[in-house]
Amino acid sequence: MADLIAPETATVPLDPPYRFDDYRSTVLRSPGKALVVPPAGLTELTGPVFGTGDLRETDADLTVHGDGEAIGERIIVHGRVTDDRGKPVRNTLIEIWQANAAGRYIHSGDQHPAPLDPNFVGAGRCLTDDEGRYRFVSIKPGPYPWKNHHNAWRPAHIHLSLFGRAFTQRLVTQMYFPGDPLFFQDPIFNAIRDERARKRLISVYDHSVTSPEWATGYRFDIVVGGAEATPVADEEA
Numbered sequence: 001m002a003d004l005i006a007p008e009t010a011t012v013p014l015d016p017p018y019r020f021d022d023y024r025s026t027v028l029r030s031p032g033k034a035l036v037v038p039p040a041g042l043t044e045l046t047g048p049v050f051g052t053g054d055l056r057e058t059d060a061d062l063t064v065h066g067d068g069e070a071i072g073e074r075i076i077v078h079g080r081v082t083d084d085r086g087k088p089v090r091n092t093l094i095e096i097w098q099a100n101a102a103g104r105y106i107h108s109g110d111q112h113p114a115p116l117d118p119n120f121v122g123a124g125r126c127l128t129d130d131e132g133r134y135r136f137v138s139i140k141p142g143p144y145p146w147k148n149h150h151n152a153w154r155p156a157h158i159h160l161s162l163f164g165r166a167f168t169q170r171l172v173t174q175m176y177f178p179g180d181p182l183f184f185q186d187p188i189f190n191a192i193r194d195e196r197a198r199k200r201l202i203s204v205y206d207h208s209v210t211s212p213e214w215a216t217g218y219r220f221d222i223v224v225g226g227a228e229a230t231p232v233a234d235e236e237a
């Protein structure tokens with residue numbers, strides 16, 4: 001398995017800077033000095049990883065944890081995780097979290113006046129298979145206001161976290177949806193200055209994985225490392 005984001009490679013040119021003034025909170029929380037990376041010890045290099053025994057089949061379906069149907073457009077999100085040489089990244093844990101169809105998170109910090117959905121948990125996880133493939137069933141998230149600037153709305157997105165072979169190896173990013181009209185005003189999306197890298201965070205509508213009369217489908221492939229890597233994206237908003 002390829003290394004994911006190891007400390008020594010945490011800053012690559014494709015990734016957004018720690019400070020991006022249009023994204024207001026980064027002005028205060030970005031480091032003012034160069035980072036010091038401590039040497040990796042046994043815990044960092046050989047620490048616990050997730051295996052198939054840690055996950056349930058239903059963890060990959062965000063719509064089956066209530067007493068009724070989750071509200072919104074049911075979607076299948078799938079893709080492959082590969083390294084910089086195109087080889088599959090196997091058995092890596094992918095976790096996702098997202099707002100519901102109304103743009104609301106189940107989180108005390110989200111007081112946006114949109115309804116919660118008791119049948120939608122907003123979080124899921126799965127392991128990639130031997131070909132690096134993953135698959136989730138979810139609900140298309142709605143955009144939400146976040147007060148970063150006047151009339152600021154986050155484009156619809158799904159947060160993703162990929163673990164490597166240890167807790168220090170992690171890629172955190174966001175998946176967007178094609179054609180979203182809110183990209184132009186979103187500083188988290190636009191903090192990735194390389195346009196090609198930015199577009200790699202936009203999923204592709206994939207009719208081949210839709211399920212008739214049940215769900216639409218989106219493909220989001222993830223590349224770990226190299227010039228064509230999937231860039232990181234903020235996990236806070």
Ligand SMILES: [Fe+2]
Binds near residue numbers: 236
């Ligand atoms: Fe978010």
